[in-house]
Amino acid sequence: MRLMNRIKPKFNFLILFAGIYFFFFLAGNLFSFQNATLKINVEGEKNFSTHLDCKVEGRLYYVPVRKLADVLEARTYYNNLAKKIVLYLGNHKIKVTALNPFIVIDSQVYQMPVATLYDQSGIWVPVQSFVALLGTYYSQEFQFNPKNLQLNILQEMHNIARIQVEEKVNGTLIRIMTLKKFNSSSIATRISQKWLYVDIYGGTVDSTRLRMSPKIGVVRRIIPLQFEESAQLSFQLTRPINKRDVSLQIGDREILVSIRTSKKIPKNILLDLENEKKKWKIDKIIIDPGHGGKDPGAIGPDGLKEKDVVLDIGLRLRKLFQKRMHIKVLMTRDTDRFVELRERSAFANRNGGKLFISIHANSNPRRSVRGFTTYCLGPARSDEDRAIAKEENSVIKYEDSWAGYGDLTNENFILLSIAQNSFNQESQNLAAMIQTAARRHLHTHDRGVRQAGYLVLVGTTMPKVLVETGFISNRKEERLLRSRKYRQKVAEAIYEGVKNFREKEEKIVESDNSMSNLFRKK
Numbered sequence: 128m129r130l131m132n133r134i135k136p137k138f139n140f141l142i143l144f145a146g147i148y149f150f151f152f153l154a155g156n157l158f159s160f161q162n163a164t165l166k167i168n169v170e171g172e173k174n175f176s177t178h179l180d181c182k183v184e185g186r187l188y189y190v191p192v193r194k195l196a197d198v199l200e201a202r203t204y205y206n207n208l209a210k211k212i213v214l215y216l217g218n219h220k221i222k223v224t225a226l227n228p229f230i231v232i233d234s235q236v237y238q239m240p241v242a243t244l245y246d247q248s249g250i251w252v253p254v255q256s257f258v259a260l261l262g263t264y265y266s267q268e269f270q271f272n273p274k275n276l277q278l279n280i281l282q283e284m285h286n287i288a289r290i291q292v293e294e295k296v297n298g299t300l301i302r303i304m305t306l307k308k309f310n311s312s313s314i315a316t317r318i319s320q321k322w323l324y325v326d327i328y329g330g331t332v333d334s335t336r337l338r339m340s341p342k343i344g345v346v347r348r349i350i351p352l353q354f355e356e357s358a359q360l361s362f363q364l365t366r367p368i369n370k371r372d373v374s375l376q377i378g379d380r381e382i383l384v385s386i387r388t389s390k391k392i393p394k395n396i397l398l399d400l401e402n403e404k405k406k407w408k409i410d411k412i413i414i415d416p417g418h419g420g421k422d423p424g425a426i427g428p429d430g431l432k433e434k435d436v437v438l439d440i441g442l443r444l445r446k447l448f449q450k451r452m453h454i455k456v457l458m459t460r461d462t463d464r465f466v467e468l469r470e471r472s473a474f475a476n477r478n479g480g481k482l483f484i485s486i487h488a489n490s491n492p493r494r495s496v497r498g499f500t501t502y503c504l505g506p507a508r509s510d511e512d513r514a515i516a517k518e519e520n521s522v523i524k525y526e527d528s529w530a531g532y533g534d535l536t537n538e539n540f541i542l543l544s545i546a547q548n549s550f551n552q553e554s555q556n557l558a559a560m561i562q563t564a565a566r567r568h569l570h571t572h573d574r575g576v577r578q579a580g581y582l583v584l585v586g587t588t589m590p591k592v593l594v595e596t597g598f599i600s601n602r603k604e605e606r607l608l609r610s611r612k613y614r615q616k617v618a619e620a621i622y623e624g625v626k627n628f629r630e631k632e633e634k635i636v637e638s639d640n641s642m643s644n645l646f647r648k649k
Protein backbone atom coordinates (compact mmCIF):
# COMPACT_ATOMS: atom_id res chain seq x y z
CA MET A 128 0.00 0.00 0.00
CA ARG A 129 2.71 2.46 0.98
CA LEU A 130 4.53 1.78 -2.20
CA MET A 131 1.43 2.43 -4.31
CA ASN A 132 0.86 5.80 -2.63
CA ARG A 133 4.31 6.92 -3.41
CA ILE A 134 4.09 6.01 -7.08
CA LYS A 135 0.63 7.32 -7.81
CA PRO A 136 1.24 11.10 -7.69
CA LYS A 137 4.21 10.71 -10.01
CA PHE A 138 2.12 8.69 -12.39
CA ASN A 139 -0.65 11.31 -12.47
CA PHE A 140 1.86 14.00 -13.15
CA LEU A 141 3.21 11.99 -16.04
CA ILE A 142 -0.24 11.68 -17.60
CA LEU A 143 -0.83 15.41 -17.24
CA PHE A 144 2.47 16.14 -18.86
CA ALA A 145 1.78 13.74 -21.72
CA GLY A 146 -1.66 15.29 -22.12
CA ILE A 147 -0.29 18.82 -22.46
CA TYR A 148 2.36 17.68 -24.88
CA PHE A 149 -0.23 15.76 -26.84
CA PHE A 150 -2.54 18.76 -27.08
CA PHE A 151 0.15 20.96 -28.53
CA PHE A 152 1.25 18.22 -30.84
CA LEU A 153 -2.29 17.81 -32.11
CA ALA A 154 -3.09 21.49 -32.35
CA GLY A 155 0.19 22.20 -34.08
CA ASN A 156 -0.61 19.52 -36.60
CA LEU A 157 -4.14 20.59 -37.32
CA PHE A 158 -3.25 24.22 -37.82
CA SER A 159 -0.73 23.46 -40.50
CA PHE A 160 -3.26 21.68 -42.74
CA GLN A 161 -5.05 23.21 -45.68
CA ASN A 162 -8.60 22.27 -46.44
CA ALA A 163 -9.44 20.93 -49.87
CA THR A 164 -11.98 18.70 -51.59
CA LEU A 165 -11.24 15.27 -52.94
CA LYS A 166 -13.31 14.10 -55.88
CA ILE A 167 -14.16 10.40 -55.90
CA ASN A 168 -15.32 8.55 -59.00
CA VAL A 169 -16.67 5.05 -58.56
CA GLU A 170 -16.89 2.93 -61.67
CA GLY A 171 -18.35 -0.54 -61.76
CA GLU A 172 -21.74 -2.01 -61.01
CA LYS A 173 -22.77 1.40 -59.71
CA ASN A 174 -21.30 4.51 -61.29
CA PHE A 175 -21.24 7.67 -59.28
CA SER A 176 -19.12 10.61 -58.22
CA THR A 177 -18.92 12.21 -54.83
CA HIS A 178 -16.76 14.61 -52.83
CA LEU A 179 -14.99 14.29 -49.52
CA ASP A 180 -13.39 16.94 -47.35
CA CYS A 181 -9.66 16.61 -47.49
CA LYS A 182 -6.82 17.97 -45.37
CA VAL A 183 -3.58 18.60 -47.19
CA GLU A 184 -0.14 18.97 -45.74
CA GLY A 185 2.68 18.99 -48.24
CA ARG A 186 2.26 15.76 -50.17
CA LEU A 187 -0.07 14.15 -47.66
CA TYR A 188 -3.81 14.03 -48.21
CA TYR A 189 -6.13 12.97 -45.42
CA VAL A 190 -9.82 12.08 -45.65
CA PRO A 191 -12.35 11.23 -42.91
CA VAL A 192 -12.29 7.44 -42.73
CA ARG A 193 -15.96 7.17 -41.85
CA LYS A 194 -17.00 9.09 -44.97
CA LEU A 195 -14.67 6.99 -47.10
CA ALA A 196 -16.29 3.86 -45.61
CA ASP A 197 -19.70 5.18 -46.69
CA VAL A 198 -18.47 5.53 -50.26
CA LEU A 199 -17.20 1.93 -50.15
CA GLU A 200 -20.51 0.78 -48.60
CA ALA A 201 -18.61 -0.59 -45.63
CA ARG A 202 -20.35 -0.99 -42.31
CA THR A 203 -18.50 0.80 -39.48
CA TYR A 204 -18.31 0.53 -35.75
CA TYR A 205 -16.89 3.47 -33.83
CA ASN A 206 -15.56 3.24 -30.32
CA ASN A 207 -15.53 6.79 -29.01
CA LEU A 208 -13.68 5.93 -25.82
CA ALA A 209 -10.81 4.12 -27.49
CA LYS A 210 -10.95 6.41 -30.53
CA LYS A 211 -10.96 3.44 -32.82
CA ILE A 212 -13.09 2.72 -35.85
CA VAL A 213 -13.69 -0.68 -37.40
CA LEU A 214 -14.62 -0.99 -41.08
CA TYR A 215 -16.30 -4.15 -42.28
CA LEU A 216 -15.37 -4.58 -45.94
CA GLY A 217 -16.63 -7.83 -47.37
CA ASN A 218 -15.37 -10.40 -44.93
CA HIS A 219 -12.48 -8.21 -43.81
CA LYS A 220 -12.28 -6.25 -40.62
CA ILE A 221 -10.13 -3.12 -40.76
CA LYS A 222 -9.24 -1.39 -37.50
CA VAL A 223 -8.06 2.23 -37.55
CA THR A 224 -6.97 4.11 -34.42
CA ALA A 225 -6.76 7.88 -33.91
CA LEU A 226 -3.28 9.42 -34.08
CA ASN A 227 -1.75 6.07 -34.82
CA PRO A 228 0.07 4.82 -37.92
CA PHE A 229 -0.92 1.17 -37.35
CA ILE A 230 -3.81 -0.40 -39.24
CA VAL A 231 -5.03 -3.87 -38.33
CA ILE A 232 -6.62 -5.84 -41.16
CA ASP A 233 -8.12 -9.08 -39.86
CA SER A 234 -5.25 -10.05 -37.57
CA GLN A 235 -2.44 -8.57 -39.65
CA VAL A 236 -0.82 -5.32 -38.49
CA TYR A 237 0.37 -2.75 -41.05
CA GLN A 238 2.23 0.46 -40.46
CA MET A 239 1.47 3.48 -42.60
CA PRO A 240 4.27 6.04 -43.08
CA VAL A 241 2.33 8.61 -41.03
CA ALA A 242 -0.22 8.49 -38.22
CA THR A 243 -3.93 9.14 -38.70
CA LEU A 244 -5.35 12.52 -37.64
CA TYR A 245 -8.13 13.12 -35.20
CA ASP A 246 -10.58 15.98 -34.68
CA GLN A 247 -14.21 16.44 -33.68
CA SER A 248 -15.37 14.90 -36.96
CA GLY A 249 -13.45 11.69 -36.26
CA ILE A 250 -10.40 9.92 -37.63
CA TRP A 251 -8.70 11.00 -40.85
CA VAL A 252 -6.54 8.59 -42.83
CA PRO A 253 -3.75 9.42 -45.27
CA VAL A 254 -5.52 8.50 -48.47
CA GLN A 255 -2.54 7.21 -50.50
CA SER A 256 -1.27 4.64 -48.04
CA PHE A 257 -4.71 3.70 -46.76
CA VAL A 258 -6.19 2.82 -50.16
CA ALA A 259 -2.97 1.03 -51.12
CA LEU A 260 -3.57 -1.28 -48.15
CA LEU A 261 -7.25 -1.75 -49.00
CA GLY A 262 -6.35 -2.56 -52.57
CA THR A 263 -4.49 -5.68 -51.48
CA TYR A 264 -7.55 -7.01 -49.65
CA TYR A 265 -10.42 -5.77 -51.67
CA SER A 266 -11.37 -6.51 -55.25
CA GLN A 267 -11.37 -2.86 -56.21
CA GLU A 268 -8.65 -0.88 -57.79
CA PHE A 269 -7.84 2.51 -56.30
CA GLN A 270 -6.15 5.19 -58.37
CA PHE A 271 -5.24 8.36 -56.53
CA ASN A 272 -4.23 11.40 -58.49
CA PRO A 273 -2.90 14.22 -56.28
CA LYS A 274 -2.62 16.66 -59.20
CA ASN A 275 -6.35 17.11 -59.65
CA LEU A 276 -7.22 15.71 -56.19
CA GLN A 277 -9.13 12.81 -57.55
CA LEU A 278 -9.60 9.21 -56.38
CA ASN A 279 -10.87 6.69 -58.89
CA ILE A 280 -12.32 3.47 -57.53
CA LEU A 281 -12.68 0.80 -60.19
CA GLN A 282 -14.86 -2.05 -59.08
CA GLU A 283 -14.36 -5.35 -60.77
CA MET A 284 -17.51 -6.33 -62.63
CA HIS A 285 -19.24 -9.49 -61.50
CA ASN A 286 -22.40 -10.71 -63.11
CA ILE A 287 -23.67 -12.01 -59.78
CA ALA A 288 -24.19 -8.70 -58.06
CA ARG A 289 -26.09 -9.23 -54.85
CA ILE A 290 -27.80 -11.86 -52.74
CA GLN A 291 -30.80 -11.11 -50.62
CA VAL A 292 -32.51 -13.53 -48.28
CA GLU A 293 -36.15 -13.00 -47.34
CA GLU A 294 -38.33 -14.85 -44.91
CA LYS A 295 -41.77 -15.70 -46.27
CA VAL A 296 -44.80 -17.31 -44.66
CA ASN A 297 -44.09 -20.68 -46.16
CA GLY A 298 -40.34 -20.66 -46.38
CA THR A 299 -37.19 -18.76 -47.26
CA LEU A 300 -36.59 -16.98 -50.53
CA ILE A 301 -33.06 -16.41 -51.81
CA ARG A 302 -32.88 -13.68 -54.39
CA ILE A 303 -29.69 -13.74 -56.44
CA MET A 304 -29.46 -10.48 -58.38
CA THR A 305 -27.54 -10.80 -61.65
CA LEU A 306 -26.41 -8.41 -64.34
CA LYS A 307 -27.47 -10.75 -67.13
CA LYS A 308 -30.04 -13.41 -67.76
CA PHE A 309 -28.86 -16.94 -67.12
CA ASN A 310 -30.75 -19.78 -68.73
CA SER A 311 -31.98 -22.68 -66.70
CA SER A 312 -29.49 -25.15 -68.16
CA SER A 313 -26.62 -23.16 -66.68
CA ILE A 314 -27.93 -23.35 -63.13
CA ALA A 315 -27.93 -26.37 -60.90
CA THR A 316 -29.02 -26.68 -57.30
CA ARG A 317 -28.06 -29.52 -55.00
CA ILE A 318 -28.46 -30.34 -51.37
CA SER A 319 -26.11 -32.16 -49.10
CA GLN A 320 -27.12 -32.33 -45.46
CA LYS A 321 -27.29 -28.76 -44.19
CA TRP A 322 -25.89 -27.19 -47.34
CA LEU A 323 -27.66 -25.92 -50.41
CA TYR A 324 -25.43 -25.37 -53.43
CA VAL A 325 -26.29 -23.22 -56.40
CA ASP A 326 -23.87 -23.64 -59.30
CA ILE A 327 -24.08 -20.95 -61.95
CA TYR A 328 -22.19 -21.81 -65.09
CA GLY A 329 -20.73 -18.62 -66.59
CA GLY A 330 -21.33 -16.79 -63.33
CA THR A 331 -18.74 -14.50 -61.80
CA VAL A 332 -18.87 -13.54 -58.19
CA ASP A 333 -16.86 -11.38 -55.84
CA SER A 334 -16.13 -14.00 -53.24
CA THR A 335 -15.10 -11.47 -50.61
CA ARG A 336 -18.03 -9.10 -50.94
CA LEU A 337 -20.87 -11.57 -51.11
CA ARG A 338 -19.71 -13.71 -48.23
CA MET A 339 -22.12 -13.10 -45.41
CA SER A 340 -24.05 -14.50 -42.49
CA PRO A 341 -27.61 -13.26 -42.93
CA LYS A 342 -29.23 -15.64 -40.41
CA ILE A 343 -32.60 -15.12 -42.09
CA GLY A 344 -35.11 -17.93 -42.38
CA VAL A 345 -33.21 -21.19 -42.78
CA VAL A 346 -30.13 -19.50 -44.27
CA ARG A 347 -27.33 -19.13 -41.78
CA ARG A 348 -24.31 -18.37 -43.94
CA ILE A 349 -23.44 -17.74 -47.58
CA ILE A 350 -20.08 -18.72 -49.04
CA PRO A 351 -19.47 -17.76 -52.68
CA LEU A 352 -16.68 -19.41 -54.62
CA GLN A 353 -15.35 -18.56 -58.04
CA PHE A 354 -14.27 -21.38 -60.32
CA GLU A 355 -12.78 -21.12 -63.75
CA GLU A 356 -16.06 -21.63 -65.58
CA SER A 357 -18.65 -21.22 -62.90
CA ALA A 358 -19.60 -19.57 -59.66
CA GLN A 359 -20.82 -21.58 -56.75
CA LEU A 360 -22.97 -20.14 -53.99
CA SER A 361 -23.05 -22.34 -50.91
CA PHE A 362 -25.80 -21.69 -48.40
CA GLN A 363 -25.38 -23.14 -44.97
CA LEU A 364 -28.79 -23.90 -43.53
CA THR A 365 -30.01 -24.09 -39.97
CA ARG A 366 -31.42 -27.55 -40.59
CA PRO A 367 -31.41 -30.24 -43.27
CA ILE A 368 -33.97 -29.77 -46.01
CA ASN A 369 -35.41 -32.01 -48.65
CA LYS A 370 -34.52 -31.74 -52.32
CA ARG A 371 -38.17 -31.45 -53.28
CA ASP A 372 -38.61 -28.40 -51.04
CA VAL A 373 -36.21 -26.38 -53.17
CA SER A 374 -37.24 -24.74 -56.38
CA LEU A 375 -35.69 -22.41 -58.85
CA GLN A 376 -37.15 -19.60 -60.88
CA ILE A 377 -35.16 -17.55 -63.32
CA GLY A 378 -35.96 -13.98 -64.17
CA ASP A 379 -34.27 -11.45 -66.41
CA ARG A 380 -31.94 -10.11 -63.77
CA GLU A 381 -32.45 -12.49 -60.91
CA ILE A 382 -32.42 -16.10 -59.88
CA LEU A 383 -34.91 -17.03 -57.21
CA VAL A 384 -34.29 -20.04 -55.05
CA SER A 385 -37.16 -20.91 -52.78
CA ILE A 386 -36.85 -23.23 -49.84
CA ARG A 387 -40.17 -24.42 -48.57
CA THR A 388 -40.17 -24.96 -44.85
CA SER A 389 -43.87 -24.86 -44.09
CA LYS A 390 -46.23 -27.64 -45.06
CA LYS A 391 -48.84 -25.08 -46.05
CA ILE A 392 -48.88 -24.83 -49.82
CA PRO A 393 -50.10 -21.56 -51.31
CA LYS A 394 -52.94 -21.94 -53.78
CA ASN A 395 -51.23 -20.36 -56.78
CA ILE A 396 -48.36 -22.82 -56.95
CA LEU A 397 -47.53 -23.93 -60.45
CA LEU A 398 -44.99 -26.45 -61.42
CA ASP A 399 -42.85 -26.55 -64.47
CA LEU A 400 -42.59 -30.31 -64.34
CA GLU A 401 -41.17 -30.91 -67.76
CA ASN A 402 -38.32 -28.47 -67.31
CA GLU A 403 -37.51 -29.85 -63.93
CA LYS A 404 -37.40 -33.35 -65.36
CA LYS A 405 -35.26 -32.42 -68.32
CA LYS A 406 -32.70 -30.81 -66.07
CA TRP A 407 -32.22 -33.99 -64.13
CA LYS A 408 -32.13 -36.28 -67.08
CA ILE A 409 -28.75 -37.89 -67.50
CA ASP A 410 -28.51 -37.49 -71.24
CA LYS A 411 -24.87 -36.59 -71.73
CA ILE A 412 -21.87 -38.37 -70.28
CA ILE A 413 -18.31 -37.12 -70.27
CA ILE A 414 -15.59 -39.77 -70.39
CA ASP A 415 -12.18 -38.56 -69.35
CA PRO A 416 -9.31 -40.94 -70.12
CA GLY A 417 -6.42 -39.73 -67.94
CA HIS A 418 -3.05 -38.46 -69.14
CA GLY A 419 -2.08 -38.66 -72.85
CA GLY A 420 0.53 -37.27 -75.22
CA LYS A 421 3.69 -36.21 -73.41
CA ASP A 422 2.25 -37.50 -70.13
CA PRO A 423 2.33 -41.32 -70.07
CA GLY A 424 0.83 -41.66 -66.57
CA ALA A 425 1.95 -44.71 -64.61
CA ILE A 426 4.23 -47.21 -66.38
CA GLY A 427 4.17 -50.94 -65.59
CA PRO A 428 7.20 -53.22 -65.00
CA ASP A 429 6.76 -54.55 -68.53
CA GLY A 430 6.39 -51.06 -69.98
CA LEU A 431 2.60 -50.80 -70.28
CA LYS A 432 1.55 -47.16 -70.23
CA GLU A 433 -1.47 -45.95 -68.29
CA LYS A 434 -2.37 -43.42 -71.01
CA ASP A 435 -2.85 -46.21 -73.58
CA VAL A 436 -4.86 -48.49 -71.31
CA VAL A 437 -7.28 -45.79 -70.15
CA LEU A 438 -7.84 -44.43 -73.64
CA ASP A 439 -8.77 -47.88 -74.90
CA ILE A 440 -11.13 -48.50 -71.98
CA GLY A 441 -12.66 -45.05 -72.56
CA LEU A 442 -13.29 -45.79 -76.24
CA ARG A 443 -14.86 -49.14 -75.38
CA LEU A 444 -17.06 -47.47 -72.77
CA ARG A 445 -18.19 -44.84 -75.28
CA LYS A 446 -19.24 -47.57 -77.68
CA LEU A 447 -21.30 -49.26 -74.94
CA PHE A 448 -23.10 -46.04 -74.02
CA GLN A 449 -23.85 -45.23 -77.62
CA LYS A 450 -25.01 -48.71 -78.58
CA ARG A 451 -27.02 -49.67 -75.52
CA MET A 452 -28.12 -46.41 -73.95
CA HIS A 453 -28.46 -44.20 -77.04
CA ILE A 454 -26.98 -41.37 -75.09
CA LYS A 455 -24.64 -38.51 -76.00
CA VAL A 456 -21.06 -39.24 -75.02
CA LEU A 457 -18.21 -36.76 -75.17
CA MET A 458 -14.58 -37.56 -74.49
CA THR A 459 -12.00 -35.14 -73.15
CA ARG A 460 -9.61 -36.95 -75.48
CA ASP A 461 -10.14 -39.79 -77.94
CA THR A 462 -6.61 -39.84 -79.27
CA ASP A 463 -3.17 -39.94 -77.70
CA ARG A 464 -2.92 -36.25 -76.90
CA PHE A 465 -2.14 -34.16 -73.85
CA VAL A 466 -5.04 -32.34 -72.17
CA GLU A 467 -4.57 -30.03 -69.18
CA LEU A 468 -6.45 -30.95 -66.02
CA ARG A 469 -8.41 -27.74 -65.88
CA GLU A 470 -9.42 -28.10 -69.52
CA ARG A 471 -10.92 -31.51 -68.73
CA SER A 472 -13.39 -30.14 -66.18
CA ALA A 473 -13.96 -26.98 -68.22
CA PHE A 474 -14.78 -29.18 -71.23
CA ALA A 475 -17.32 -31.14 -69.19
CA ASN A 476 -19.01 -27.97 -67.89
CA ARG A 477 -18.94 -26.18 -71.21
CA ASN A 478 -20.68 -29.08 -72.92
CA GLY A 479 -23.35 -29.49 -70.27
CA GLY A 480 -22.26 -32.96 -69.17
CA LYS A 481 -24.50 -34.71 -66.67
CA LEU A 482 -21.91 -37.22 -65.44
CA PHE A 483 -18.14 -37.11 -65.42
CA ILE A 484 -16.09 -40.30 -65.41
CA SER A 485 -12.33 -40.04 -65.26
CA ILE A 486 -10.50 -43.28 -66.04
CA HIS A 487 -7.07 -44.10 -64.63
CA ALA A 488 -4.79 -46.93 -63.60
CA ASN A 489 -2.54 -46.48 -60.60
CA SER A 490 0.75 -47.69 -59.35
CA ASN A 491 2.35 -48.43 -56.03
CA PRO A 492 6.00 -48.94 -55.10
CA ARG A 493 4.81 -52.10 -53.37
CA ARG A 494 4.31 -54.37 -56.37
CA SER A 495 1.89 -56.63 -54.52
CA VAL A 496 -0.77 -53.95 -54.18
CA ARG A 497 -3.64 -54.53 -56.61
CA GLY A 498 -7.38 -53.97 -57.06
CA PHE A 499 -10.13 -51.75 -58.40
CA THR A 500 -11.06 -48.47 -56.67
CA THR A 501 -13.62 -45.76 -57.38
CA TYR A 502 -12.81 -42.32 -56.00
CA CYS A 503 -14.95 -39.33 -55.17
CA LEU A 504 -13.71 -35.83 -54.46
CA GLY A 505 -13.03 -35.18 -50.80
CA PRO A 506 -10.24 -34.93 -48.27
CA ALA A 507 -8.22 -38.14 -48.36
CA ARG A 508 -8.79 -40.35 -45.36
CA SER A 509 -5.55 -42.32 -45.60
CA ASP A 510 -1.96 -41.62 -46.55
CA GLU A 511 -2.29 -44.13 -49.35
CA ASP A 512 -5.21 -42.27 -50.94
CA ARG A 513 -3.44 -38.96 -50.45
CA ALA A 514 -0.39 -40.34 -52.26
CA ILE A 515 -2.45 -41.64 -55.18
CA ALA A 516 -4.21 -38.30 -55.65
CA LYS A 517 -0.88 -36.51 -55.41
CA GLU A 518 0.52 -38.76 -58.12
CA GLU A 519 -2.47 -38.14 -60.42
CA ASN A 520 -2.37 -34.40 -59.70
CA SER A 521 1.34 -34.23 -60.54
CA VAL A 522 0.26 -34.12 -64.18
CA ILE A 523 0.31 -30.34 -63.83
CA LYS A 524 4.09 -30.50 -64.08
CA TYR A 525 3.54 -31.10 -67.80
CA GLU A 526 1.33 -28.06 -68.11
CA ASP A 527 2.52 -24.69 -69.32
CA SER A 528 0.86 -22.59 -66.68
CA TRP A 529 0.26 -23.76 -63.18
CA ALA A 530 -1.05 -20.41 -62.14
CA GLY A 531 -4.69 -21.16 -62.83
CA TYR A 532 -4.80 -23.75 -60.07
CA GLY A 533 -3.99 -21.07 -57.52
CA ASP A 534 -3.81 -22.41 -54.04
CA LEU A 535 -5.48 -25.68 -54.87
CA THR A 536 -2.38 -27.69 -54.16
CA ASN A 537 -2.05 -26.66 -50.53
CA GLU A 538 -4.30 -27.12 -47.54
CA ASN A 539 -6.88 -24.68 -48.94
CA PHE A 540 -7.75 -27.44 -51.27
CA ILE A 541 -9.40 -29.44 -48.55
CA LEU A 542 -11.68 -26.57 -47.65
CA LEU A 543 -12.46 -26.02 -51.26
CA SER A 544 -13.21 -29.63 -51.96
CA ILE A 545 -15.63 -29.75 -49.06
CA ALA A 546 -17.39 -26.61 -50.21
CA GLN A 547 -17.40 -28.04 -53.72
CA ASN A 548 -19.26 -31.17 -52.81
CA SER A 549 -22.51 -30.01 -54.35
CA PHE A 550 -22.78 -33.36 -56.12
CA ASN A 551 -21.28 -35.29 -53.28
CA GLN A 552 -24.26 -37.52 -52.60
CA GLU A 553 -24.79 -38.36 -56.27
CA SER A 554 -21.08 -38.91 -56.82
CA GLN A 555 -20.96 -41.26 -53.85
CA ASN A 556 -23.95 -43.19 -55.19
CA LEU A 557 -22.44 -43.40 -58.66
CA ALA A 558 -19.11 -44.57 -57.23
CA ALA A 559 -20.83 -47.23 -55.14
CA MET A 560 -22.68 -48.60 -58.17
CA ILE A 561 -19.56 -48.70 -60.34
CA GLN A 562 -17.69 -50.43 -57.56
CA THR A 563 -20.47 -53.02 -57.12
CA ALA A 564 -20.52 -53.73 -60.85
CA ALA A 565 -16.72 -54.05 -60.89
CA ARG A 566 -16.88 -56.61 -58.11
CA ARG A 567 -19.34 -58.64 -60.15
CA HIS A 568 -17.52 -58.39 -63.50
CA LEU A 569 -13.84 -58.36 -62.65
CA HIS A 570 -13.30 -60.76 -59.75
CA THR A 571 -10.43 -58.59 -58.70
CA HIS A 572 -9.49 -57.27 -55.30
CA ASP A 573 -12.25 -54.82 -54.26
CA ARG A 574 -10.65 -51.73 -52.74
CA GLY A 575 -14.01 -50.03 -52.31
CA VAL A 576 -15.21 -46.45 -52.73
CA ARG A 577 -12.74 -43.93 -51.42
CA GLN A 578 -12.17 -40.21 -51.53
CA ALA A 579 -9.20 -37.99 -52.23
CA GLY A 580 -8.37 -34.57 -53.58
CA TYR A 581 -8.26 -35.11 -57.31
CA LEU A 582 -7.80 -31.82 -59.13
CA VAL A 583 -9.58 -33.10 -62.22
CA LEU A 584 -12.78 -33.48 -60.18
CA VAL A 585 -12.63 -29.97 -58.73
CA GLY A 586 -14.80 -27.47 -60.56
CA THR A 587 -16.75 -30.09 -62.48
CA THR A 588 -20.36 -29.20 -61.80
CA MET A 589 -21.99 -32.62 -62.16
CA PRO A 590 -21.78 -35.97 -60.40
CA LYS A 591 -18.20 -37.08 -60.91
CA VAL A 592 -15.97 -40.03 -60.12
CA LEU A 593 -12.45 -41.14 -60.84
CA VAL A 594 -12.00 -44.84 -61.51
CA GLU A 595 -8.65 -46.45 -60.76
CA THR A 596 -9.09 -49.57 -62.86
CA GLY A 597 -6.13 -51.46 -61.44
CA PHE A 598 -2.49 -51.31 -60.46
CA ILE A 599 -0.25 -51.20 -63.48
CA SER A 600 2.67 -51.70 -61.07
CA ASN A 601 1.37 -55.19 -60.21
CA ARG A 602 2.60 -57.77 -62.73
CA LYS A 603 -0.65 -59.70 -62.77
CA GLU A 604 -2.80 -56.61 -63.23
CA GLU A 605 -0.45 -55.17 -65.82
CA ARG A 606 -0.95 -58.36 -67.81
CA LEU A 607 -4.73 -58.14 -67.38
CA LEU A 608 -4.86 -54.45 -68.32
CA ARG A 609 -2.86 -55.27 -71.46
CA SER A 610 -5.49 -57.73 -72.66
CA ARG A 611 -8.41 -56.57 -74.80
CA LYS A 612 -10.75 -58.95 -73.05
CA TYR A 613 -10.09 -57.50 -69.62
CA ARG A 614 -10.33 -53.92 -70.85
CA GLN A 615 -13.73 -54.77 -72.30
CA LYS A 616 -14.76 -56.20 -68.94
CA VAL A 617 -13.67 -53.01 -67.17
CA ALA A 618 -15.72 -50.95 -69.64
CA GLU A 619 -18.72 -53.25 -69.07
CA ALA A 620 -18.40 -52.83 -65.31
CA ILE A 621 -18.32 -49.02 -65.52
CA TYR A 622 -21.21 -49.10 -67.99
CA GLU A 623 -23.33 -51.22 -65.70
CA GLY A 624 -22.61 -48.98 -62.72
CA VAL A 625 -23.65 -45.88 -64.66
CA LYS A 626 -26.74 -47.63 -66.01
CA ASN A 627 -27.92 -48.59 -62.52
CA PHE A 628 -27.18 -45.12 -61.22
CA ARG A 629 -29.09 -43.48 -64.05
CA GLU A 630 -32.13 -45.65 -63.57
CA LYS A 631 -32.25 -44.99 -59.86
CA GLU A 632 -31.69 -41.23 -60.19
CA GLU A 633 -34.40 -40.80 -62.77
CA LYS A 634 -36.81 -42.76 -60.63
CA ILE A 635 -36.13 -40.34 -57.76
CA VAL A 636 -36.83 -37.37 -60.01
CA GLU A 637 -40.11 -38.91 -61.16
CA SER A 638 -41.33 -39.49 -57.65
CA ASP A 639 -40.19 -36.05 -56.54
CA ASN A 640 -42.15 -34.41 -59.30
CA SER A 641 -45.22 -36.50 -58.80
CA MET A 642 -45.53 -35.03 -55.33
CA SER A 643 -46.15 -31.70 -57.07
CA ASN A 644 -45.38 -29.72 -54.00
CA LEU A 645 -42.47 -27.56 -55.03
CA PHE A 646 -42.59 -24.08 -53.64
CA ARG A 647 -42.97 -21.84 -56.62
CA LYS A 648 -44.35 -18.43 -57.26
CA LYS A 649 -45.86 -17.60 -60.58
Ligand SMILES: [Zn+2]
Nearest residue numbers: 417424487488
Ligand atom coordinates in the same frame (compact mmCIF):
# COMPACT_ATOMS: atom_id res chain seq x y z
ZN1 LIG B 1 -3.67 -41.57 -63.81
